[in-house]
Amino acid sequence: MSATCQPAAVPEPATPVASPEAPLTLAQVNAGVSARIRAIPQMWLTGEVIRCDERGRSVYLTLADPDVPRGKQPPELTGYMDSRDFRALPVEPTAGARIVAFATLSYWHSKSKVAATLTDVRLAGEGAVLERIEVLRQALAAEGLFDPTRKKPLPAAPALIGLITGQGSHAELDVLTRTKERWPAARFRVIHAPMQGVECAPAVTAGIKELDADDAVAVIVVARGGGAISELAPFSDERLVRAVAACTTPIVSAIGHEPDKPILDDVADERAGSPTHAAALVAPDVVGNMRSLTADRDRLRRAVHRHLHTAQRDLDITRSRSVLTDPHFQVNQHAVALERAAFRARRAIQHQVSTHASGLTASAGALRALSPLAVSSAAFQSSGAPTAHPSAPSPTSAQAPRSTSARSTAT
Known part of the structure; x- marks a missing residue:
């Protein structure tokens, strides 16, 4: 870790401040060290973040000197800043990031340790590139260039696919090969351009405008396939991004892999994680669909x-059922069942008639036995008198009218 500052003018004591007879206490030593450190002016320092912790309202960054040779313990310094100021940074430093910070040194008495209050933290090296990209990203987002309503749908079966990529690159081979595997009838119009360096952004911008002017091109793919931050920086160029936003033809960005995030990914209509993924987005899987259909x-x-x-x-x-093999079978079965039922019914009726006839005969015999004729006949038989013929009038019945007439005359 290095620092830039003016040498501190710390006065040296003229006489010894301690002796064996009057030694300094640790509190006095800390006070003296703290006074000398406070006398050091503010400075710009640089270091690599090896740890980032948030505690309470402060964020603590542990910095180390990245230029120390391997095998040696690099010096470390703990810097802290307000958590709100840390959140307001365009890009929050993480472990491994190299930063430049404006610092004021202080001394922690409880730990006898030098620390630094950080008031301005900036990323250095690739971090500075990321910081510039994030500032531009936020500005373009505020303009609405990343609004989902601006996204254009990709054609289902594009007649002609525009491809901007490096000549002979793996990205070009992947897009062409994978697309042909999915859709053998696919056609391409390829424009080769530098995919990194100062000529990249102007060349890709010109290629996009050229393909957009071709009415036969239905979709445009910009393919590279990952790389370092500095190599992908041209795809966050503001002129390139605005050209993509103004394009009327749908654009697929296949620049970086998943960890990479150039601004082109945000403004493009579709973002592909790789050139192979881009081929899957722009070409229907005719071969696979035919296999599935089969x-x-x-x-x-x-x-x-x-x-x-x-x-x-x-x-x-x-x-095979009998009702269909012999249609009369069921009729015959029902006829037999009907005859059996009729026979049982006749027999039951005859039995009932015979039973009731026997009962009737018995009842008639009992009734005759109780009639007056039967009783008088039985009496005459018991007295020896001849039994009157049933048809002869009874003496009693013959005399009854005369007796009645005599009673009427007397009266």
Whole structure:
């Protein structure tokens, strides 16, 4: 870790400040060290963040000197700043980032340790590049260039695919090969351009405008396939980003892998994680769909055959039933059952008639036995008198009218 500052003018004591007879206490030593450190003016320092911790309202950054040779312990310094100021940074430093900071040295008495209050933290090296990209990203986002409503849908089957990539690059090979594998009839119009360096952004911008002017081109792919931050920086160029935003043809950004995030990814209509992914986005999987269609057709054919076999089996079972093989069979069965029922009914009726006839005969005999004729006949028989014929009038009944007439005359 290095620092730039003016040498501190710390006065040396003229006489010894301690002796064996009057030694300094640790508190006095700390006070003296703190006074000398406070006398050191503010400075700009640089270091690599090896740890970042947030405690309470402060963020603590542990810095180390990255220029110390391997095998030696680098000096470390703890710097702290207000958490709100840390959150307001365009890019928050993380472990491994190199920073430049404006610092005021202080001394922690409890730990006897030098620390620094950081009031201005900036990323250095690649971090500075990221910081500039984030500032531009936020400005363009405020303009609405990344609004989802601006995104144009990709065509389902583009007649002509525009490709901007490096000549002979792996990205070009991946896009062309994977697209042909998915859709053998795909056609390309390829524009080669530098994919890094100072000529990259102008060349890619010109290629986009050229392909956008071609009415036959239905979609444009910008492919590179990852790289270092400095190599991908041209794809965050403001002129390039604005050219993509103004393009009327849908654009797929296939610049970086998942960890990479150039601004082109934000403004493009689709972002592909790799050139292979870009091929999957712009080309329908005709070959894969044909395989799936063939498999589905085979499954459907087998299902229909199974259904027909089951239906034929059920039909055969139904046709084999007696009701269909001999239509009179059921009628005959019902006729036999009806005759049996009629026979049982006749027999039951005859039994009922016979039973009731016997009862009636018995009742008639009992009634005759209780009639007056039967009683008088039984009396005459017991007295020896001849039994009157049933048709002869009874003496009693013959005399009854005369007795009645005599009673009427007397009266």
